[in-house]
Amino acid sequence: GAGVSQSPRYKVAKRGQDVALRCDPISGHVSLFWYQQALGQGPEFLTYFQNEAQLDKSGLPSDRFFAERPEGSVSTLKIQRTQKEDSAVYLCASRPEGASNEKLFFGSGTQLSVL
Amino acid sequence: KQEVTQIPAALSVPEGENLVLNCSFTDSAIYNLQWFRQDPGKGLTSLLLIQSSQREQTSGRLNASLDKSSGRSTLYIAASQPGDSATYLCAVNRDSNYQLIWGAGTKLIIKP
Numbered sequence A: 001g002a003g004v005s006q007s008p009r010y011k012v013a014k015r016g017q018d019v020a021l022r023c024d025p026i027s028g029h030v031s032l033f034w035y036q037q038a039l040g041q042g043p044e045f046l047t048y049f050q051n052e053a054q055l056d057k058s059g060l061p062s063d064r065f066f067a068e069r070p071e072g073s074v075s076t077l078k079i080q081r082t083q084k085e086d087s088a089v090y091l092c093a094s095r096p097e098g099a100s101n102e103k104l105f106f107g108s109g110t111q112l113s114v115l
Numbered sequence B: 001k002q003e004v005t006q007i008p009a010a011l012s013v014p015e016g017e018n019l020v021l022n023c024s025f026t027d028s029a030i031y032n033l034q035w036f037r038q039d040p041g042k043g044l045t046s047l048l049l050i051q052s053s054q055r056e057q058t059s060g061r062l063n064a065s066l067d068k069s070s071g072r073s074t075l076y077i078a079a080s081q082p083g084d085s086a087t088y089l090c091a092v093n094r095d096s097n098y099q100l101i102w103g104a105g106t107k108l109i110i111k112p
Helices: none
Strands: A004-008 A010-013 A019-024 A031-035 A046-051 A053-056 A064-069 A075-079 A088-095 A110-112 B004-007 B010-014 B021-024 B030-038 B042-050 B056-059 B064-065 B074-076 B087-093 B101-102 B107-112
Touching: A004 A088, A010 A019, A019 A110, A031 A075, A046 A064, A046 A075, A075 A088, B004 B087, B010 B021, B021 B030, B021 B087, B021 B107, B030 B064, B030 B074, B042 B056, B042 B064, B042 B074, B074 B087
Parallel strands: A010 A110, B010 B107
Antiparallel strands: A004 A019, A019 A075, A031 A046, A031 A088, A046 A053, A064 A075, A088 A110, B004 B021, B021 B074, B030 B042, B030 B087, B056 B064, B064 B074, B087 B101, B087 B107
16 A cells, blocks of 8 residues: 555543554565554554564563564554553554664554543 | 653744754664654654764755764754644664654644
């Protein structure tokens, strides 16, 4: 596609529900990142994929958070047993190669509200 | 631990003015620094990327400078327009690591 696409755009969940957030990166992009952005703050790194390999998941806040990219393209971020503190905008970004001297392309994000 | 600070948190100026946004970082050992723009309800758009060996980058009315030794970067916007209104964030890559360390952003409002 023309850009990074994320769905859903908004998600409201009751505390304790499981949610799944989808990211379609730009076709052919090797690197894919997930970030969490709280209101008024910069994004916080969650996890990084190079193709289908999850090379770094050190930013995932707890074992309730799980991400996958099984075929090296679409990625899903799953949050189990959501808590109020999980409320944030979840951003996905992709980059053509693995090198960090290239610009990142971001999706519009999924705004998650946990009630 | 690398920390990135952006001051001011918010800025409002009349249309047509030239302005400077500031970004400071605590560890000068960076690989590159990027400036992003974020519009309400939208993702981030990369504006400029400065490699650690570079002093500045320019794109249209935007100019970003980097002074590693003092831990500072500035984003200069010339002849500001209402369409420039957005939140501007800077982020640093430490060494060749892919993890970006972000500032909290400066919310810019350009008044017509």
